[in-house]
Amino acid sequence: MIHDTVVHSEYKEPLVSGRYLTHDRLFSVLEKVYSDVGWVTEGRSVLGKKIPSLTFGNGTNRILMWSQMHGNESTTTKAVLDMFRFLRSKSTLSELLLRECTIKVIPMLNPDGGDAYTRVNANEVDLNRDAQLLGEPESRVLRSVFENFKPHFCFNLHDQRTIFNVGSTEKPATVSFLAPAHDAQRSISESRGKSMQLIVAMNKSLEKLIPGQIGRYDDGFNPNCVGDSFQMEKVPTILFEAGHAPGDYGREKTRAYIFMALLSVLEVxxxxxxDTFERDDYFSIPENGKQYYDVLIHNPHRIAPKYKKQEVLAILFKEVLLEGSVVFLPVISRLEQGHSFFGHRAFDCESVTDLEELKRQAYWSTL
Known part of the structure; x- marks a missing residue:
């Protein structure tokens, strides 16, 4: 496949990085780089912020993507901006995509949530549970674009937490996919089958880059979720979940993997x-487990008598916006030895080296 020859770093948008991507920063990129593309305002958020879309290509295959439906999930927005740079590259693949596809992207559906770094919008509503009620202006914007654009495929772009692993393995779920259900029985319609085939294609591509780190997201049916709702209307829809790669709390590595996934699926x-990809191979992708903590600390009784000898400290980071930056605050739990959890980092307080390293961590004073 042509996309296998693409090097992400050549197309990485230099104006955005890290976890906090605001409405102003997005528009700074659009105004500096994409004024000639003719991005349009599809509507406005609760607080009146513009919700833009950009359209590339003029082919017969219409593809609709949207990102930052949850305002604190910005990794896929960064990947989409990288994709924009690629589509303007005049490479063999970009010319093919522009000739055969029309790609419409809403890079930030929830700008109020993006600025506040929250999952919900300014009315504290989860837009991905508003597909039927359409009570929020952002939901109505997406619905209007869907109805007017009449896409053949929909890509719903999200981030997922660091808790997910692949199956029962110690591999983190760096990227996860879902072919949303269209009914409570989770049956396989023609459109859902196509979603599965496209996910199989992306999985095969990403396995070359992050073997064993691709998971399958839970497919419980909820008609209030946008993906399920669009699948109910017989439009193949795919949920993308950008997860954690080792040491990648800024989600810059995962950004590259989402970028590559997008190029691979667009090429297909x-x-x-x-139809060169087998639908049933979708079920060979392991489901996500929830067995990860950010940090495990073994033998904490060596540093404080309040801990029991058999205890293990488990830390999950809570992402908090503080003075314009995202900080990771530790939330500490206690586990018994013999637990079934993994840690993205692990320390043993009986190891002098581990203990010295642990003392250098920002959360040391909270232990």
Missing amino acids: VATSAI
Whole structure:
């Protein structure tokens, strides 16, 4: 496949990085780089912020993408901006995609949540539970674009927490996918089957980069979720979940993997190669487990008598916006030895080296 020759770093948008991507920063990029593309305002948020879309290409395959439906999930927005740079590269693949596809992207559906770094919008509503009620202006914007654009494929772009692992393995779920259900029985319709085939294609591509780190997201049916709702309307829809790569709390590595996934799936659509991938291979992708903590600390009784000898400290970081930056605050739990959890980092207080390293961590004073 042509996308295998693409090097992400050549297309990485230099104006955005890290976890906190605001409405102003997005518009700074659009105004500096994409004024000639003709991005349009599809509507406004609760607080009146513009919700833009950009359209690339003029092919017969119409693909709709949206990112930052949850305001604190910015990794896929960064990947989409990298994709924009690639689509303007005049490479063999970019020319193919522009010729065969029309790609409409809403890079930030929830700008109020983006600025506040919250999952919900300014009315404290989760937009991904508003697909039926359409009570929020942002939800109505997406619905209007869906109805007017009439996409053949929809890509719902999200981030997922650091808690997820692949199956029961110690591999983190760095990227996860879902072909949303269209009914409570989770049956396989024609549209859901196509979603599965496209996910199989992306999985095969990403396995070359992050073997064993691709998971399958829970497919419980909820008609209030946008992906399920669009699948109910017989439009193949895919949920993308950008997760954790080792040491990558800024989600810059995962950004590259989402970028590559997008190029791979677009190439499959552009070359009409969907049927070369087996639908049933979707079920060979392990489901996500929830067995990860950010940090495990073994033998904490060596540093404080309040801890029991058999205890293990488990830390999950809570992401908090503080003075314009995202900080990671530790939330500490206690586990018994013999637990079934993993840690993205692990320390043993009986090791002098581990203990010295632990003392250098920002959360040391909270232990």
